[in-house]
Amino acid sequence: MTSRGPMGNDRMGKVCVILAVLSARATAFALRLLGRRATSMPGLVALRLCPGLLGHLLRQLDAFVVVTGTNGKTTTVALLHAILDGQDQPWIFNDGGANLTQGLVSALLPYTAVSGALRHRRALLEVDEATLPGIVRLRAPTLLVVTNVLRDQLDRYGEVDHALACLRAGVRDASTTLVANADDPLCASLGLGRDLTYYFGIADAPQDGVARSEARDGAFCLQCGAELEYTRFVFAQMGDYRCPAGHFARPERHVAGSLPASDAGRLGVSERLSGSRPVDRFDLPLTVAGLYNVYNLLAAVTAARVLGYSPARIERGLGFYRAPTGRMQTVCETPRVVLSLIKNPAGATAVLRAIEADAVDKTVCFVINDADADGRDVSWLWDIDLESFVPRAKCAVWWCAGTRGPDMALRLAYAGVERSAITVVAQLDLVPGHVMHSGEPVYVLSTYTALHALSDMFAVQRGRAV
Amino acid sequence: MKPLRIIHLFPELLNLYADQGNIAVLRDRALRRGWPVDVRQVRLGETLDLAGVDIILLGGGSDREQEVVARALPMYRPDLAHAADAGLPILAVCGGYQLLGEYYELASGERITGLRLVDVATRAGGTRLIGNVAVERLTPSGQGTGETVVGFENHVGRTHHEYPAFGRVLRGHGNNGEDGLEGLCHKGIVATYIHGPLLPKNPHVADQLLRTALRRRGLDRPLAPLDDTFEWAAHKSVLQMLGLSDGGSVRERLVRS
Numbered sequence: 001m002t003s004r005g006p007m008g009n010d011r012m013g014k015v016c017v018i019l020a021v022l023s024a025r026a027t028a029f030a031l032r033l034l035g036r037r038a039t040s041m042p043g044l045v046a047l048r049l050c051p052g053l054l055g056h057l058l059r060q061l062d063a064f065v066v067v068t069g070t071n072g073k074t075t076t077v078a079l080l081h082a083i084l085d086g087q088d089q090p091w092i093f094n095d096g097g098a099n100l101t102q103g104l105v106s107a108l109l110p111y112t113a114v115s116g117a118l119r120h121r122r123a124l125l126e127v128d129e130a131t132l133p134g135i136v137r138l139r140a141p142t143l144l145v146v147t148n149v150l151r152d153q154l155d156r157y158g159e160v161d162h163a164l165a166c167l168r169a170g171v172r173d174a175s176t177t178l179v180a181n182a183d184d185p186l187c188a189s190l191g192l193g194r195d196l197t198y199y200f201g202i203a204d205a206p207q208d209g210v211a212r213s214e215a216r217d218g219a220f221c222l223q224c225g226a227e228l229e230y231t232r233f234v235f236a237q238m239g240d241y242r243c244p245a246g247h248f249a250r251p252e253r254h255v256a257g258s259l260p261a262s263d264a265g266r267l268g269v270s271e272r273l274s275g276s277r278p279v280d281r282f283d284l285p286l287t288v289a290g291l292y293n294v295y296n297l298l299a300a301v302t303a304a305r306v307l308g309y310s311p312a313r314i315e316r317g318l319g320f321y322r323a324p325t326g327r328m329q330t331v332c333e334t335p336r337v338v339l340s341l342i343k344n345p346a347g348a349t350a351v352l353r354a355i356e357a358d359a360v361d362k363t364v365c366f367v368i369n370d371a372d373a374d375g376r377d378v379s380w381l382w383d384i385d386l387e388s389f390v391p392r393a394k395c396a397v398w399w400c401a402g403t404r405g406p407d408m409a410l411r412l413a414y415a416g417v418e419r420s421a422i423t424v425v426a427q428l429d430l431v432p433g434h435v436m437h438s439g440e441p442v443y444v445l446s447t448y449t450a451l452h453a454l455s456d457m458f459a460v461q462r463g464r465a466v
Numbered sequence: 467m468k469p470l471r472i473i474h475l476f477p478e479l480l481n482l483y484a485d486q487g488n489i490a491v492l493r494d495r496a497l498r499r500g501w502p503v504d505v506r507q508v509r510l511g512e513t514l515d516l517a518g519v520d521i522i523l524l525g526g527g528s529d530r531e532q533e534v535v536a537r538a539l540p541m542y543r544p545d546l547a548h549a550a551d552a553g554l555p556i557l558a559v560c561g562g563y564q565l566l567g568e569y570y571e572l573a574s575g576e577r578i579t580g581l582r583l584v585d586v587a588t589r590a591g592g593t594r595l596i597g598n599v600a601v602e603r604l605t606p607s608g609q610g611t612g613e614t615v616v617g618f619e620n621h622v623g624r625t626h627h628e629y630p631a632f633g634r635v636l637r638g639h640g641n642n643g644e645d646g647l648e649g650l651c652h653k654g655i656v657a658t659y660i661h662g663p664l665l666p667k668n669p670h671v672a673d674q675l676l677r678t679a680l681r682r683r684g685l686d687r688p689l690a691p692l693d694d695t696f697e698w699a700a701h702k703s704v705l706q707m708l709g710l711s712d713g714g715s716v717r718e719r720l721v722r723s
């Protein structure tokens with residue numbers, strides 16, 4: 001970014017903003033005429049014409065809430081938006097996970113007057129970790145939520161260390177309130193030596209007693225390199241941990257969740273936002289499926305509490321929550337088809353746990369692409385804990401598709417699936433017909449670039465079935 | 467038959483590119499031929515007993531993890547150097563390849579000393595060499611074999627050495643992005659930047675390691691063929707993605723050129 005404002009406050013700057021807003025509107029209109037989703041393109045056009053536009057817009061906000069982290073950003077934003085919105089003032093947010101610079105501009109543009117003035121002054125934005133440092137330079141968030149720090153798309157960002165460096169840059173401004181995951185050592189380390197930090201975590205979760213081999217990315221002390229000692233694992237590197245030399249341990253949770261023993265139960269929450277206050281207890285409906293989503297729910301609840309929303313208002317807001325596209329989204333009812341995004345080992349393993357908990361006979365399909373947005377390196381497929389999933393999956397027929405369908409088929413064979421039970425589908429549009437044929441419930445796990453196409457295709461199938 | 471003993475070195479640190487996939491392939495291909503397998507993980511700081519060991523695997527980690535490993539390498543060097551000299555099969559991938567050598571020079575000029583099993587130097591370059599990769603395997607004298615190896619590479623280090631290369635780059639960057647060579651073969655050592663992981667889609671490389679291991683036990687016989695339909699389908703899909711239609715036609719083109 002070269003200029004601070006659009007171009008200072010001069011005439012040229014104003015002309016630049018007006019041109020950018022008008023062009024972006026025309027682009028969004030044209031995309032709608034073509035029946036395409038307008039997630040990033042209008043923002044891209046606007047930024048080409050006026051590189052300073054995003055800073056100009058962000059600096060007008062009174063409340064600027066950012067959600068970042070490796071997994072769960074989109075679900076957390078959807079949960080938090082359900083809680084915050086529909087109250088006294090509306091919140092701008094980016095649904096659909098367009099979380100790079102052009103996607104953020106696209107989210108703000110519908111609320112931007114031609115003059116460049118924002119009509120609403122509160123925004124809740126999902127921001128990609130790598131984009132975060134650039135955004136924070138334009139405008140420090142009032143509240144920053146970090147869901148977790150896991151291994152993701154190695155080829156895009158190098159390594160976990162790079163993601164962590166981006167997040168550290170994101171929390172540097174002392175005026176930003178940080179909401180972070182206490183159970184994730186990498187995420188929790190962001191709050192070291194920092195005021196205005198609130199931690200969430202899971203205090204009690206039923207254990208299934210199965211020894212799992214999972215990728216544990218943050219399981220080392222950042223100061224001395226010693227392996228962290230865990231007294232309890234929730235999943236991936238989440239749990240109760242401490243450095244054996246005493247440098248670092250799981251911080252106290254300001255908001256702690258307790259999972260109910262039965263599916264019908266509610267999430268118990270115990271809260272202590274400041275040391276001088278007594279512990280408050282309340283419970284909330286468990287509006288999400290899967291243990292990993294409980295962390296997202298706790299992240300959203302903690303952020304809402306810090307923003308001053310009461311438990312009663314949070315409960316009312318959660319009633320408006322709908323799962324975003326491909327986040328354990330039911331895309332068809334008969335047969336039931338559930339679509340879920342997978343993009344890294346910890347996230348995919350967590351999704352498999354949730355699928356395994358549905359103890360019916362089922363069909364499972366993996367759609368693996370390797371475009372930039374999916375991660376071009378598919379070695380992450382070998383870090384998914386399929387070995388513990390396959391014997392518990394209650395699945396007799398397995399399907400693979402996408403540009404890396406053959407890689408996934410091979411991965412399944414090594415995880416213990418009979419080779420004769422695996423079929424690779426060469427064309428994406430043939431997937432719904434194949435997987436729905438038996439009438440069993442279907443779980444489709446897909447990487448990012450096939451997700452929306454699959455969602456649309458299953459919607460068409462649903463239309464036919466009625 | 468005494469179990470085939472495989473050692474996975476420092477898996478808790480060097481596992482960046484799903485290197486346990488390579489172990490799974492070696493184990494599976496041995497088991498499918500009726501040989502028992504014994505995989506041992508040696509964590510950093512634990513003693514390494516090389517008696518009766520058939521294959522060693524050394525994977526890659528992040529820069530931070532590799533520095534942690536490098537600090538502890540001197541205690542392992544004498545035994546590993548002796549074993550490498552005696553021709554023990556060692557598969558080293560990406561960061562593991564760099565750690566086998568003399569040193570890795572960071573952008574700051576600081577040098578991380580390696581195991582010094584081979585006379586190999588790696589220096590950080592300005593850009594990341596990243597993407598799908600395909601090479602043609604070379605004989606020790608540098609002749610093309612017509613056999614392809616496919617996978618993914620992702621490294622900042624530029625590696626130079628005088629040993630026979632693992633392959634000749636058909637698509638991708640290889641050792642340094644300059645000389646068109648990829649990896650290293652010396653005695654039992656197979657070192658490469660190709661992950662993905664390496665062995666699932668390249669069953670012939672896995673079998674080469676198994677054959678070397680058996681030969682060292684005095685069992686010099688061909689390996690029973692396995693059903694590798696899935697393996698070659700995945701291999702060929704990468705070749706096609708890279709505009710190399712399949713192994714056979716690569717060979718024909720190489721012969722013609």
Ligand SMILES: [Zn+2]
Binds near residue numbers: 221225243245248
């Ligand atoms: Zn420590």
